[in-house]
Amino acid sequence: MNPVLEDDIVENRTWMTGYLFACRDKEINRKLRIYLFVIFLLPLVISVNRVSAQSADQGLRISYQNNLLTIYARNSDIKDFFSKLAGSTGIRIEYPATIEKKVTLSRKDVSLKKFLASFLRNMNHVVIFSGASTKKSKISEVYIYPDSKKSSLSNIAETRITRRIASYKRAIQSVKSRLSKVSEDSSRGKSYLRQLDRYEKMIQNLENQL
Numbered sequence: 001m002n003p004v005l006e007d008d009i010v011e012n013r014t015w016m017t018g019y020l021f022a023c024r025d026k027e028i029n030r031k032l033r034i035y036l037f038v039i040f041l042l043p044l045v046i047s048v049n050r051v052s053a054q055s056a057d058q059g060l061r062i063s064y065q066n067n068l069l070t071i072y073a074r075n076s077d078i079k080d081f082f083s084k085l086a087g088s089t090g091i092r093i094e095y096p097a098t099i100e101k102k103v104t105l106s107r108k109d110v111s112l113k114k115f116l117a118s119f120l121r122n123m124n125h126v127v128i129f130s131g132a133s134t135k136k137s138k139i140s141e142v143y144i145y146p147d148s149k150k151s152s153l154s155n156i157a158e159t160r161i162t163r164r165i166a167s168y169k170r171a172i173q174s175v176k177s178r179l180s181k182v183s184e185d186s187s188r189g190k191s192y193l194r195q196l197d198r199y200e201k202m203i204q205n206l207e208n209q210l
Contacts, residue, residue, distance in 0.1 A: 062088045065074045069115050071107045080104050082144075095144040112139055120144070126157040129209060130202075137205055165206050175199070 060076040062084050078101040086093040129140040179192040
């Protein structure tokens, strides 16, 4: 067996010590990189995402107060536009899933009816109103459809209007039945007469949409 020299032992110890320090340095560097990412880069990533979200929100703003619309849209997807418009106004808007368009416009204090008439003028659509009279009628539903399906979707809208008319006619028969059991000059009789008048006006308004 060859004797182990003291210089070899010292050299081996030096190499092992350097190796251990190198390993420890790698571990420290790895932890340092993680620390720097958490402290500096992660908040930056979150901030960038927030800025992007805020930019998207700032690109589409819709408010509806006192029956007047204020709209600001900049390169907004039309699906997002319709969704936000429906949510802001409380009306129902249906559109084909394949619709593709970017919306850029600015309007202030405009009525919903006037805006839709202008915005939808080049689109095939059906607007359904609800209310006892033409002056008091409000937009309740909007259906937008591609050219190829204009006929079928128009028929769907007409069917819905027809069903609502039938519903009001049934209500009229019910009110007339109750009216026949009381005097028309009584407070209840007068209330029934007002209901009949309101239902008849609703039917007339709906028939004008067919």
